[in-house]
Structures are given as structure tokens and as C-alpha cells.
Amino acid sequence: MSQEYTTVIGLEVHAQLLTNSKAYSTDSTEYGNLPNTNVSPITLGHPGTLPVSNKKVVEFAIKMGLACQSEISRFNYYDRKNYFYPDLPKGYQITQDKTPICVGGKVRIRLKDEVKYINITRIHMEEDAGKSMHLDGNDESLIDLNRAGVPLIEIVSEPEMRNSDEAYAYLTEIRKLVRYLEICDGNMEEGSMRCDANVSVMKKGTTIFGKKVEVKNMNSFRNVQRAIDYEVERQIAIIESGGEVISETRMFDATSGKTHSLRTKETLNDYRYFPEPDLQPIVVSEEWLQSIKATIPALPDQLFDKFVNEYHLPEYDAAVLTDSKEVALYFEDLCSNTNLYKAASNWVMGPVKSYLNELTLHIKDFPLTAERLAEVIALVDSGKVSHSSAAMNIFPVMINSEKSALDIATELNLIQDSSEDSLQPVVDAVLAAFPEKVQEYKSGKKGLLGMFMGEVKRATQGKADPKVTSALLEKALNA
Numbered sequence: 197m198s199q200e201y202t203t204v205i206g207l208e209v210h211a212q213l214l215t216n217s218k219a220y221s222t223d224s225t226e227y228g229n230l231p232n233t234n235v236s237p238i239t240l241g242h243p244g245t246l247p248v249s250n251k252k253v254v255e256f257a258i259k260m261g262l263a264c265q266s267e268i269s270r271f272n273y274y275d276r277k278n279y280f281y282p283d284l285p286k287g288y289q290i291t292q293d294k295t296p297i298c299v300g301g302k303v304r305i306r307l308k309d310e311v312k313y314i315n316i317t318r319i320h321m322e323e324d325a326g327k328s329m330h331l332d333g334n335d336e337s338l339i340d341l342n343r344a345g346v347p348l349i350e351i352v353s354e355p356e357m358r359n360s361d362e363a364y365a366y367l368t369e370i371r372k373l374v375r376y377l378e379i380c381d382g383n384m385e386e387g388s389m390r391c392d393a394n395v396s397v398m399k400k401g402t403t404i405f406g407k408k409v410e411v412k413n414m415n416s417f418r419n420v421q422r423a424i425d426y427e428v429e430r431q432i433a434i435i436e437s438g439g440e441v442i443s444e445t446r447m448f449d450a451t452s453g454k455t456h457s458l459r460t461k462e463t464l465n466d467y468r469y470f471p472e473p474d475l476q477p478i479v480v481s482e483e484w485l486q487s488i489k490a491t492i493p494a495l496p497d498q499l500f501d502k503f504v505n506e507y508h509l510p511e512y513d514a515a516v517l518t519d520s521k522e523v524a525l526y527f528e529d530l531c532s533n534t535n536l537y538k539a540a541s542n543w544v545m546g547p548v549k550s551y552l553n554e555l556t557l558h559i560k561d562f563p564l565t566a567e568r569l570a571e572v573i574a575l576v577d578s579g580k581v582s583h584s585s586a587a588m589n590i591f592p593v594m595i596n597s598e599k600s601a602l603d604i605a606t607e608l609n610l611i612q613d614s615s616e617d618s619l620q621p622v623v624d625a626v627l628a629a630f631p632e633k634v635q636e637y638k639s640g641k642k643g644l645l646g647m648f649m650g651e652v653k654r655a656t657q658g659k660a661d662p663k664v665t666s667a668l669l670e671k672a673l674n675a
Contacts, residue, residue: 201397206355211380212388219323219347220247231340241286253347256379261298274472283326291322293469305365315354360421376521395427407441423448507537522559533570571601614661626651
């Protein structure tokens, strides 16, 4: 049934900015402090207090706009968005309405079979509200205003995603961007990145959008997918049964995997926007814009393209390596010390990541420099040691030692024998010991080569160079 419908998805992503102070006051933004300790008369909206714009918030917003190829608004003023909510102490939110700091732009997402661009409508600055807590068995709500006034950017996409996989890929790219730019930690579980999904369905062949439903309360990428999938099926079922979808806000219940109605939105809320009278407009000069642009690092898309086109890595490798900025930069450093790019990729995605995962370490805490890891890669490439010996024996020792890879390999007696003169007698002895297997090989059972390789390896205590051994075996068996 769902094949008869087109799904239309737009996402609104709120990213909490990594500033030390709030958007319009000097109050701390530190997460996890005791409730209502990161507050002041400005945060609490006391009469006579005046907000002051945080310059770093503006710069972070511009960074995100530049990363998304948005047009940066040179003249910005703030607006008051008026609504009552228990954890909104001023009774309004300082935001941007008519002059969002970033207009347009796009985000590239990679799907299984295609690359797609999702257009951005706008990115604007605003402040967060506080947090209401409803404890079981307590009829009263508790209010924590620590988060009130914390700076946010809201990234609003065009309704161009057509399934939950695209929404997941889009969120993944947004999180990578804010982390590469170091403007937000992208942690949905802690609420520093939040997402609302606008979902509707329409019959294929029509150009008229269906009624839009906004879904809230999703604290992971997977839950965004689950909520969208459920909502699509729910809306289709309503239409197929002759009903009408109501434009409303719904909450997602992660336990049941279902959404439930929170409030209807038949008409747009009247927020009574008007220019914020207590804050001066922000003018972004060309000099200021260029200075911000100079701080933009290499972005994930740029590094992905570089790893594929210059280093000739598979797209899978490039995607894994660019998922984290720190891993990507470590790999870049590694490639400046070796031109064995695929081998370098295998090492970072294999032994290095396994070590980090096992000890729950971040790449910045990895004790082996890129230069020293390149030593191991060169040692394997030279044929002096096997990859398995390097990964299982040399790599663990190097992590806790200043010795070179070659010195460790020598001390552990791991240097491979690549001399044809010394390996030929061993090959001859192995073939002589298995005459029946030799005949089977010559009769077409080529898979027996592995058995012969194993016997030579056993006879040499694992020191036989696999390449040389394989060549000698094939030459003797095919004679």
C-alpha cells in the first residue's frame, strides 16, 4: 500500500552551541550542574535587565552556514517569539524571524545507490528554554532553568526527504558538520542536538502535499527513523480508511514505537513576532566574514572526496574514516608518512580502532603517532614480517614502547625468511611428504595450495614469506 504514496519529510534540527556562556548573558552553559545554578537576573527575565549578544554565537552560526554553502545575511536583527511555557522565564524567546543569519544552502547525503542533496531553507540563532521535570507520584512539575538562554542554531531543511533512511543520513551529516566545526558536540542523548520531523504523505502523481504532522521527543537517530516509519504508516492507514489526517504535533514513545497526539495545529500559532528592542542589530562586515571563513577546517565531504579520488580508497573506507574529524586527521597525518594508502586505511579501521574500542579511548588518546604506525606498515610491505605478526605481536608492543618496529620484530624473532635458497628445500620436502595431494592438485584441486602453504609455514615456525613461498609452490606444482 505504501508504494502508492510519496512520503514528504522535512527536519528541524536544533544544535546547542559550545560556548562557555549563554546567548545573551554571562551565565555558564556547563552541562550537569545542580538545577537553577547557571542563572542570573538576565536569564530569569527580571525587570530592568538587558541582554547582550554573544559574539561567539554569531560566529558559530556563520560557520555552519558557510559549511552548508548558505548565503550569509549581512544585516541581522533579533525577534521576540512570544508564548507562555512554564520553563520560559521571560515569557518569550529571543530568536530570528525575518532575518535568519543563513539563507539557503544544501547538505550532501550518501545513500546505498545514490548521492542526494537536501536543500536548507534557513539557519537562525535563538535561545533555549529551560527544562520541566515531571516526577512519578508528584502532582507538581519541577523547573530547571540552567538551560534557559543556552545558545542554539536551528537548521531547517526543505521537505525533500522521501524516507526515514534519507532522514537518518541527513542527520548523520549534520552531526558530522557541527562536530568538524567544533560548534556542537552533536549528542542527541544529552539533548545538545534535537530534531523535530515534519511528516506527510500524498498519493503518487499528485502535486498537492498532504497535511503535515510534526513529531517531537526523539533522542536518537534510530528513534527518528522509527518515528517517521510509524507516522507514515499511520497516516496512510487513516487515508485508506476514508479518514483525514489532522495537522498536529505528536510525541514519539520510544518504548511502544508509536506517536501520540500532543496538540493540534490546524492554524499557525500566533507568536506575535516583533523586533527585539533590547538588542542592537548585528552587521556582518566583509572583513569579519572572511576572518570566520579562514577558520573553517577541511569538511567531511572534502575529505571523503580526497580519500576516494587522491588516495583511491573504496567509498566504504572513506565514509568510515571521515565519520570522525579526529580519525580523519590522524589518517591524513598517516598518509603524509606513507603512500600505502589502502594499507594505512586497513590499519586505522582495523587494529587502531579495535584498540580504541577495547579501552573506550578517543583517537586523541591513542599513544602511537602516525609516523610510528607508518613504520609498521612499511615493515609489512617490505615482506620482513607478515601482517598478522605485525598486528598481533609488534603493534601491541609498540604502543607501550619507544622501540622501532624493526627492533621489536627482531627481538621477537618475527623477521620472515624471504630467501628462495633457504625456502626451496622446505618446499621440496613438503611436496615430497604429500605425493597424493600433489597429484590431486595437478588434477584440478587448486585449493590444496593453502594446505601446502600451511605446511611450509609450520616447518619454518611461521617465518616463511607468504609471497615467495606461494611463488615457489606454484612453480613446483605446475612444472
